[in-house]
Amino acid sequence: MQHVYSIFVYSSLFVYFLLYCSQAHVSSSSSDFLCPVCNKVFPLQRMLTRHLKCHSLVKRHPCRFCGKGFNDTFDLKRHMRTHTGIRPYRCELCEKAFTQRCSLESHLRKIHGVRQQYAYRQRRSKIFVCEDCGFTSGRPDEYFIHVREHHPGSPALRRYYRKHIPERMATAADQNIHPFILYQPASFFI
Numbered sequence: 001m002q003h004v005y006s007i008f009v010y011s012s013l014f015v016y017f018l019l020y021c022s023q024a025h026v027s028s029s030s031s032d033f034l035c036p037v038c039n040k041v042f043p044l045q046r047m048l049t050r051h052l053k054c055h056s057l058v059k060r061h062p063c064r065f066c067g068k069g070f071n072d073t074f075d076l077k078r079h080m081r082t083h084t085g086i087r088p089y090r091c092e093l094c095e096k097a098f099t100q101r102c103s104l105e106s107h108l109r110k111i112h113g114v115r116q117q118y119a120y121r122q123r124r125s126k127i128f129v130c131e132d133c134g135f136t137s138g139r140p141d142e143y144f145i146h147v148r149e150h151h152p153g154s155p156a157l158r159r160y161y162r163k164h165i166p167e168r169m170a171t172a173a174d175q176n177i178h179p180f181i182l183y184q185p186a187s188f189f190i
Contacts, residue, residue, distance in 0.1 A: 086099070128142075
């Protein structure tokens with residue numbers, strides 16, 4: 001275990017060293033940032049910072065299907081969809097489905113000539129995707145009811161409970177809390 005921790009520390013230090021080395025822009029007139037390892041160019045510092053993690057020796061998030069490691073949960077989730085076949089982003093014009101929203105938007109632009117018009121830093125509407133079966137919803141409550149009913153052992157449900165159960169309730173005795181107590185019973189009578 002000490003060996004793994006040492007690798008993690010040295011790997012993290014390596015990434016910070018790379019960030020330090022990459023502080024120089026590609027040229028004085030350019031606002032691009034250069035990766036000192038592979039010479040890939042990025043328009044924003046935060047994009048370079050994220051990219052530098054790929055050069056790290058330690059991959060903190062392994063794929064449960066093939067063992068490939070990732071430093072980012074987003075990258076792991078995107079990769080997992082290659083194994084599960086989940087494609088939550090569906091084209092309304094031809095029913096083709098995609099694993100990522102950007103792939104759908106690219107398809108719409110290239111195949112159907114549809115351009116998405118988003119203002120600067122405007123957020124797209126979020127969809128909630130069940131990574132166990134592919135169920136999608138635009139409403140978080142509907143998504144969590146689905147996960148609670150169909151996948152009660154899901155890590156997504158455990159994360160939701162950790163986030164929404166007050167700290168004072170999260171004692172050892174409350175770890176086996178039943179999912180139904182988090183939802184108000186439906187009132188059929190007014």
